[in-house]
Amino acid sequence: MYVKVLGAAAGGGLPQWNCGCLNCADARAGRIAPMTQSSIAVSPDGEDWVVLNASPDIRAQLAATPGLHPRGLRDTPVKAVIVTNADVDHIAGLLTLREKTGFDLYATAYIHATLHANRVFDVMDRGLIPRRTIALDTPFTPVPGLTLTPFAVPGKVALFLEGDSVGLQEVGEQTVGLMIEDDMRRVAYIPGCAALPDWLLDRLDGIDLLLFDGTVWENDDMARTCTGQKSGARMGHLPMQGAEGSIARLSRLNARKMFIHINNTNPVLQPDSPERAALAAAGWEIAQDGQEIMP
Template identity: 55%
Template sequence: MHPRSLRDTPVTSVLLTNGDIDHIAGLLSLREQTPFSLFATSEILDVLSENRIFDAVNREKVTRHPVALAQDFDLQPGLSARLFAVPGKVPLFMEGNDVRTDLIGEQTVGVRLTGNGKVAYYVPGCADVTDAVLKQLSDADRIFFDGTLWDDDEMIRSGTGIKTGRRMGHIPISGPDGSIVRLQGLRAAKTFIHINNTNPILQPDSPERAFVEQSGWDIAHDGQEISA
């Protein structure tokens, strides 16, 4: 990922999985007349089009590619992707009075990545592991999955928020219907990503981290590299 020259970035493709601020704001750091390809569903691209600040991501330099669900496309040579719907909701700043967190469509997606004979899944936001999600993930060699919160009311108890994890569109890690239990039957290696700073699994000596590791999961960290 090291730049090759003074104003260079080796980033050639960006893929968005939803329209939340923490997923799209990083585009503004890549706006300095540097070309790359931007992939997302039409609904997520509409979120960008409806907000003038993203005009800073120069369309003459950044090609926007709308991608349909279940459509294979190349992110780069040797790396293919396919988007699939997972339970979720519209971005926070687009919510109305009636909020649904079980929407199935283009607003929240996971990614199936294939390359070098391996299959990986990237799912940073998921409100529930349904039977359909389990079926989708069944051929995975590795899964990178939503690890936002340890339990559903974590942010309320810590005083950092007023919403449950499920209300924010994130299934908790723990509990009888949490992600560890729901995904335990899959053969894939599993890594938690998108971890909130209130989540105790970030603490090296916490019992929650020990439980996660004993359950066969890895916990993502900055600079991590995984070889197939």
């Protein structure tokens, strides 16, 4: 299995266009690596590729990845795109992929309904881009040699779908993880997650690689950096740190563990920070744009 990181940042990327926080300033100055918004690509053979989440940065991400370049006049090795939630940073890139080249678009019925309700997504020609519905806990094969199984994880609806009240840890089709398997390896991709109940930990037992939501270090990262008042919990993300955070809750996993979907305010982005040292000591890595994780 081939796994490439196309983008490792949360919504807004690093640097975020309107942010002058320490991380964004350092990214602009070249002191830390910039990041585009989160997406990965997987392939069973290095020829046919599946993109997981269509970030607003997808044009630049595809351009920066030679293995995903056209091999002819009008062509793409991207055979499928799979969307794990309806957040803008995971669906906006679909509008870039409208130039009359076919691929399969996979999502849950809930996510497809969201796309259907917003007619701007009709720019994708359904004759060339069939919308295929995936069901929770039901394996499917987007390309030969690669099996994916969607599963529910706690989360919330996309920001633009919020009403007067918002469930922050809803479990259903609005937020899913993906188990990705070939004949040898099992990879779990969970770029958004609001909690780690025991039943979700049990599902992750025995995997080889975990790419997990790394949006915030502490629940109040944005308040600490004076960049906003929203907490990680309010955004639908659990923190890395703390007794109920992802580092502690996932400590039992005997797998390679990497954080992805990292917010621009997260202190782990500073290589010399104590937070980065604590993360490394716990056996975690930070995904980077352009990184080839497997083979």
